[in-house]
Amino acid sequence: QVQLVESGGGLAQAGGSLRLSCVASGSIPSFNAMGWYRQAPGKQRESVAVISSSGGIKTYADFVKGRFTISRDSAKNTVYLQMNSLKPEDTAVYYCKLTSDSRTYWGQGTQVTVSL
Numbered sequence: 001q002v003q004l005v006e007s008g009g010g011l012a013q014a015g016g017s018l019r020l021s022c023v024a025s026g027s028i029p030s031f032n033a034m035g036w037y038r039q040a041p042g043k044q045r046e047s048v049a050v051i052s053s054s055g056g057i058k059t060y061a062d063f064v065k066g067r068f069t070i071s072r073d074s075a076k077n078t079v080y081l082q083m084n085s086l087k088p089e090d091t092a093v094y095y096c097k098l099t100s101d102s103r104t105y106w107g108q109g110t111q112v113t114v115s116l
Helices: none
Strands: 001-005 010-013 018-026 033-037 048-052 057-060 066-071 079-082 092-100 102-106 108-115
Touching: 001 092, 001 102, 018 033, 018 092, 018 108, 033 066, 033 079, 048 066, 048 079, 057 066
Parallel strands: 010 108
Antiparallel strands: 001 018, 018 079, 033 048, 033 092, 048 057, 066 079, 092 102, 092 108
16 A cells, blocks of 8 residues: 655745645555646646656646646655746645556645635
8 A cells, every 4th residue: 555645735826836745655666657636626636747657757737837847756755846936726736646557546635725
């Protein structure tokens, strides 16, 4: 079993920055992809950014390209999401996900609120 714990959410002003962290623990598969997803009230959960096991492949949703950066520190079993130039529409609960083979694990989420 794998546990994921997110942190770093909070309140930011438009144009500001936040950095999210997600620490994985437990029986972590050697090869895994990790990613950040978000869900705003009344909307479906959507992918924000995903990073490969090696960290060499990163994919971003169009709405965050150029503003958000995903990275990982495998030694610390941690994935990060640096969020710059935040917009009110970035307000959502942000979830961390780990995928390996056919198994998927989710964190409990961290709230990000961006005000004007």
